[in-house]
């Protein structure tokens with residue numbers, strides 16, 4: 001929710017770029033019409049001057065709004081966007097502006113968007129906004145506006161889509177007129193001091209998708225008119241309803257259940273009473289329900305077992321009673337359950353142990369009886385548990401008492417075994433075998449078939465191991481001889497891995513007597529079969545070095561080639577952690593991710609990772625180290641961009657892995673030039689210090705998101721930034737490491753775009769095809785600039801990037817982008 005929210009909110013930034021790109025694009029408008037646009041309408045010019053006069057420009061950012069006026073619509077005036085000499089957008093967020101907004105703003109008749117959020121603007125919301133028939137978006141949140149919202153706003157704004165006045169000091173009531181626009185999409189009046197009740201008209205809006213009225217002083221009942229008339233066959237769009245921290249009273253309206261798109265309801269911290277309506281169980285998309293800190297009584301409705309998408313259920317501090325429904329485990333997606341401080345009775349259902357993703361369970365301060373079910377032990381993701389202050393009895397399952405400290409269990413007089421002072425009378429019977437002790441314990445009973453099999457296979461293993469050792473010794477002796485005969489151009493990996501007698505100095509191998517055994521090779525699924533010795537004795541050439549270590553191309557005895565990465569020992573994790581992590585990485589399989597096929601742990605702690613070998617090298621060399629005759633056409637570049645994005649999407653959404661070091665050198669190409677992302681998950685194998693190093697290096701290469709210079713934590717957003725740089729690299733043919741005029745690649749591109757020479761940024765060889773692919777280039781550029789937005793929250797997530805790229809892809813001549821934003825951008829295009 002948070003993420004999508006900020007995405008929506010920060011779209012204004014993207015829009016600035018979109019608008020700039022569109023208005024100056026060589027493919028869209030000629031320089032002729034640009035000159036026409038400079039002549040600003042006289043009344044608009046006057047209005048802008050009045051606006052400047054009433055704002056306090058602490059940082060001098062409105063210098064460009066000078067008296068000549070000629071530049072107002074030519075792109076010279078910061079934050080102003082025009083069409084045909086009329087101002088259509090004022091966008092000056094985060095500019096430290098104070099003062100107030102002039103009523104003269106009503107004179108800008110063509111105005112569609114006003115974005116002045118995150119400033120320190122005081123005064124009132126100008127009443128003259130009602131004069132603007134084209135107004136679509138009003139973003140004035142995070143300011144110091146006071147007074148009431150002019151009641152007639154919305155009355156004559158048929159196309160108003162977004163009104164965000166949140167986090168100001170507004171008083172007065174919420175006007176029913178706000179719902180007049182049939183296109184109202186987001187209404188955020190949260191964090192003000194609004195009073196009165198919630199207008200019925202808002203509950204009937206079929207376009208409203210986000211309604212945020214939290215943290216106000218609203219009172220009265222919540223209207224029971226959601227979803228409008230039953231007879232009307234409309235679909236209602238509301239997804240987020242946040243009314244928490246008000247003084248609302250009365251029952252939870254059952255009509256909320258008509259809002260079939262609802263994903264999040266937060267009614268916490270009000271004075272709501274009565275029971276929870278059974279109908280809420282029909283909200284199949286609901287993921288968050290927070291009703292905490294109210295006066296709600298009765299039981300959890302049986303229908304709740306139908307809320308299969310629910311991830312968070314917070315009912316704490318109410319007057320709820322009765323038992324937890326036994327089929328609570330039908331809430332398959334539940335990760336947080338908080339029922340604390342109510343009057344629940346009965347036993348804690350053992351079925352809770354079936355909700356495998358449960359991470360946080362709070363049942364404290366109720367009247368639960370009986371034992372803590374053993375099944376809770378199987379909740380592998382449970383990180384927070386509180387059952388304190390109930391009437392529980394019996395023995396705390398030993399794993400739980402190890403994982404959670406005694407405060408989670410106190411206040412249950414008959415509960416024992418969770419702290420030294422609450423020893424149980426007789427030692428607890430061990431019901432579940434501890435998951436780590438897989439060893440067969442000596443027992444005084446007859447051996448079962450299973451035991452016998454185990455013992456026999458164990459013995460066999462020992463024999464096999466002995467045989468292997470002998471074989472290895474022979475082989476190594478043989479190889480050592482043949483190596484001595486070989487030239488010095490290619491060296492055996494054994495040497496680089498520190499096992500040979502002649503260590504290669506640049507890898508800093510420690511000298512070890514040759515012939516020493518004791519390494520460990522672990523294979524993941526893949527086409528190659530080789531033994532540790534095959535690998536160590538393979539002919540190896542250094543391909544490159546990075547902060548993580550050195551990469552080699554290794555040719556095995558049988559002619560097969562693999563890529564081997566020798567990790568720097570100093571910055572890798574200890575063996576146990578390393579093995580656990582690398583086992584996970586070995587499972588990752590995706591067409592755009594370089595597959596990890598095996599790893600080798602040497603007796604001295606050397607660590608080698610074995611990957612598929614990619615004959616066409618890295619994207620970086622493909623792009624920047626080719627001869628002047630070789631051209632790379634647009635479809636190829638686009639295919640590479642899409643492939644990389646698919647890989648990143650997969651990592652982010654399916655594997656929960658942040659790459660953290662995405663560069664064009666880390667993108668390898670197979671025979672068909674399909675991209676494969678390398679170094680996936682390596683950060684998980686590294687110590688914190690190691691990762692800090694990597695981030696620092698990425699900085700010098702030009703792929704590092706700006707925020708990483710302060711916070712050292714890579715995130716999906718920093719990956720998307722790097723992805724954006726790579727797309728820019730594909731578009732411009734420029735390497736991010738070659739600084740241009742002291743700017744990094746994103747800054748350079750942005751500066752050119754700003755200077756209205758958009759076609760200058762593209763790789764010359766792409767421009768030959770410009771008449772055919774202009775739109776695609778432009779849309780891709782727009783997307784890449786979105787990805788490298790300096791504000792992390794404004795960047796899209798990888799799946800959105802993928803979606804956009806697929807919309808742009810060469811097969812389609814016209815790009816149809818329309819999702820996500822508040823619609824302003826789309827309309828810009830159609831006019």
Ligand SMILES: *[C@@H]1O[C@H](CO)[C@@H](O)[C@H](O)[C@H]1NC(C)=O
Pocket residue numbers: 063064065066067068071076
């Ligand atoms: C007004 O501002 C524009 C753009 O910043 C600048 O080019 C122009 O010289 C300025 N004119 C005056 C009179 O200051």
Ligand SMILES: *[C@@H]1O[C@H](CO)[C@@H](O)[C@H](O)[C@H]1NC(C)=O
Pocket residue numbers: 005006141142166167186188189190191210211212240
């Ligand atoms: C509403 O505004 C608040 C405060 O500015 C913000 O935290 C919240 O995410 C916004 N919600 C929506 C739905 O826009």
Ligand SMILES: *[C@@H]1O[C@H](CO)[C@@H](O)[C@H](O)[C@H]1NC(C)=O
Pocket residue numbers: 193195196217219
């Ligand atoms: C909230 O509204 C009530 C009247 O409904 C008023 O008495 C109270 O002062 C208001 N509180 C705040 C913090 O504005």
Ligand SMILES: *[C@@H]1O[C@H](CO)[C@@H](O)[C@H](O)[C@H]1NC(C)=O
Pocket residue numbers: 233
């Ligand atoms: C109402 O919706 C149903 C199902 O969504 C549909 O089959 C029916 O045609 C709709 N009726 C009208 C009048 O739109």
Ligand SMILES: *[C@@H]1O[C@H](CO)[C@@H](O)[C@H](O)[C@H]1NC(C)=O
Pocket residue numbers: 214244245266267268288289290312314
């Ligand atoms: C509901 O709103 C409250 C107050 O704004 C917040 O603390 C809480 O986290 C929200 N609940 C959920 C589940 O997001």
Ligand SMILES: *[C@@H]1O[C@H](CO)[C@@H](O)[C@H](O)[C@H]1NC(C)=O
Pocket residue numbers: 249250251273274
């Ligand atoms: C709920 O609260 C309202 C007003 O606060 C009161 O009139 C009503 O009787 C209460 N209902 C119940 C069931 O307590």
Ligand SMILES: *[C@@H]1O[C@H](CO)[C@@H](O)[C@H](O)[C@H]1NC(C)=O
Pocket residue numbers: 281302303304305306
């Ligand atoms: C859950 O949904 C199904 C199908 O819509 C319905 O038949 C059933 O009655 C619901 N269960 C409860 C307990 O409401």
Ligand SMILES: *[C@@H]1O[C@H](CO)[C@@H](O)[C@H](O)[C@H]1NC(C)=O
Pocket residue numbers: 287308309310311312333335
């Ligand atoms: C499960 O819950 C999470 C939030 O807790 C949500 O993002 C996700 O979409 C839900 N999954 C399903 C299948 O609804």
Ligand SMILES: *[C@@H]1O[C@H](CO)[C@@H](O)[C@H](O)[C@H]1NC(C)=O
Pocket residue numbers: 329350351352353354375
């Ligand atoms: C749910 O848990 C109960 C008790 O722990 C168990 O008997 C039952 O088999 C489980 N059901 C499923 C579907 O896992």
Ligand SMILES: *[C@@H]1O[C@H](CO)[C@@H](O)[C@H](O)[C@H]1NC(C)=O
Pocket residue numbers: 356357358380381656
């Ligand atoms: C436990 O959490 C991890 C990380 O959030 C997740 O990938 C995994 O699927 C969860 N396990 C279960 C059983 O839900």
Ligand SMILES: *[C@@H]1O[C@H](CO)[C@@H](O)[C@H](O)[C@H]1NC(C)=O
Pocket residue numbers: 343345367
């Ligand atoms: C807990 O339940 C018992 C038996 O139902 C009852 O006597 C007692 O008052 C309850 N205690 C609380 C604090 O609700």
Ligand SMILES: *[C@@H]1O[C@H](CO)[C@@H](O)[C@H](O)[C@H]1NC(C)=O
Pocket residue numbers: 367369370391393
């Ligand atoms: C606590 O539970 C025991 C039975 O386990 C019962 O005898 C006792 O009355 C309960 N006490 C309270 C205060 O509910």
